[in-house]
Amino acid sequence: MSIRLRLAGVFALVSTVLFTVGGWLFVSQLSASLQGTIDAQLAVQLAQAARVLPASGAPTTSSAGPAPGEYVVQVVDGHGQVRGGSADAGTSPLLGAGDLQRAARGRILETVAAEGERERVLAAPLPGHRGWVAVAGVSLETMDATLRHVTRELLVAGLVLVLGAGFGAYGLARAALSPVERLRREVAELSEREDAPGVRVPRTRDEIAALATTMNQLLDRIRGALAQQRALVADASHELRNPFAVLSGELELAARPGRSRTELALAVERAGEETARLARLTEQLLTLARSDEDRLPADREPTGLLRLLTRSADHAAARALAAGARCEVRVPDGLTATLDPDRIGEAVDNLVDNALRFAPSGTPIVLSARAAGRTDLVIEVSDSGPGFPVEFLPHAFERFARPDSSRARRDGGAGLGLSIVEAIARTHGGRATVHNRPEGGSVVALELPGCVSEPTASAPGPRSDL
Known part of the structure; x- marks a missing residue:
């Protein structure tokens, strides 16, 4: 089901519930108000019941029934006989024998059924006449007819309201969602190879x-x-x-x-x-x-940085000797970090390989590590070569990116070494950076947050030349 139909259905359902509750409260209040008015008028008629007694004591009531909405008054003696009454009050008591007995002991107010119609009756003892009861009653046909008419009108109005709410909600939803449908069509028409500017952005700022x-x-x-x-x-x-x-x-x-x-x-x-x-x-x-795919494993363990960097320097010693360069390791005493030694060693090896390609003969390649702050670790590999071209620095960690377009192995291999270094840094929650030194050469750093397990003072540490 579409969103438009769901919104229309929800609006119609909510409107139905609200209007039903509101209509029921309105009819209930109207019924209570009308009945309260009738009860008040019955009390007034009952207070004047003594006037309907004939002076001779003979009954003066008519056998004809009262008109709808007309109040009638009767005076009934202790034997259940009507001693007097208003016009059209009839000769039969409005209440049964049991109700008359209760009324003789105190005031009663109730609704009774007579010949298929409801009547509201108020009865109380007649002052000055022991055992006699004054009864005032009125037919509720007019009130019932009024309530039926109001209920019928409310049903018609409610049906119109619910239909209007449903169609209105459908129209509003359709108007509101038409831009979304347009966006859907435009996206569906786009091809992955199509050099399209994208979807149109409306100026509504919504x-x-x-x-x-x-x-x-x-x-x-x-x-x-x-x-x-x-x-x-x-x-x-x-x-x-x-x-x-x-x-x-x-x-x-x-x-x-x-x-x-x-x-x-x-x-x-x-x-x-x-x-x-x-x-x-x-x-x-x-x-x-x-x-x-975030599936590059990192088996972290406490690792001494001096041993880790010395191992990378040992691996590159033969190549450094052939290139006429040397490796220097600079790590503060006792610097230990929680990291994956194999992955970090792989990253450092890649950086040393890059440095060996460009380091001039007789210059050092420096492998250093230091604590930054309390728990952050910085590992750097620097050389004294020509450095990276300035335009290449923003793309240094891109895959297959190299300072020139040559793809010969002597000029830098496949161009994946720095990309792997950056991936390993991200696996440890850090990053890789590169910059050129003012005095010449480049520095590639691994910034690993929260790795240092035994922070030390920023001492220069031992220096190892290989």
Whole structure:
């Protein structure tokens, strides 16, 4: 069921309940008011009952019935005989014998049925006549007719009101939701490859305009995600194509007849290198995919930062020696943090690899860690190379982003290292930052909040040169 029909039904139901309760209260109050007026008039008639007694003592009542709405008065003696009455009061008592006996002892007021009609009767002892009862009564036919007429008019008015409320609510809902339906149609017509500006934003500055603005923002994010996904697929395909081509070529050359043992060994070695490159690239893509799905595990445990950074420096010692550089570790004494040592070690290894590509011969690559505040941890890897191009800094952690368009391995590999560093930082609830130093070189930092388990003073700590 559409929202318009639901709103119309709810409005009609609420209107029915409210009008029914209101109508019942109105009819009840009207009935009580009319009956109160009748009771007051009966009391007045009863007070004048002695006037209807004939002077001779003989009954002077008529046998004809009273007209509707006409008050009648009777005087009944202790034997149940009508001794006097107003015109058209009749010769039969208005009350039965039991009611007359009760009225002889005190005033009674009740509604009785006579010949299919209701009558209101007030009876009390007649002063000066022991055992006699004065009775005043009136037919309620007029009051009942009035109440029936009012009830019928209320039913008609209520039906009109409920129908009007239902149709009015349907029309208002349709008018209010028509912009939403327009937005739905416009979104349905959009294609994921269509370079459309989005949906139209009305100038009403209301909730519909806010919805259209939010929808355009959502569409922009979706287009951005699709563009990023296409770029990732294209870049991954490009990166995978080269090692596959080299691997295929080496295997094809190895399969040719007449190859020497040395040539075969060289082909196998090159094929192994390309296989390792494929495995490394595949692992990097898998890490990023898990990070996108928030499934990148982080097994945290208390870890000494000096040992962690020294291990990364040891891993890079041979490559640093070949490049003519050296690694320095600077960590305050006793600095311990709760983190995943394998993931953080992987991030530091990636940063050291990047630094080794650009560090000039004879310069140090500094691996440092320090406490920021009471519990925040900052791990930095800095070098003295040329630094990053200024225009590249905002895109440093994007996937397959590199300072130049070259894709040769000597110029930076696949461009996923910094992306993995940023993903690992996010897994620990932190972030990765990069900036160039004024004196030259770059600094890449991991800022990890709430990790330091044993805050220390900002002492320079031991220095290890590898």
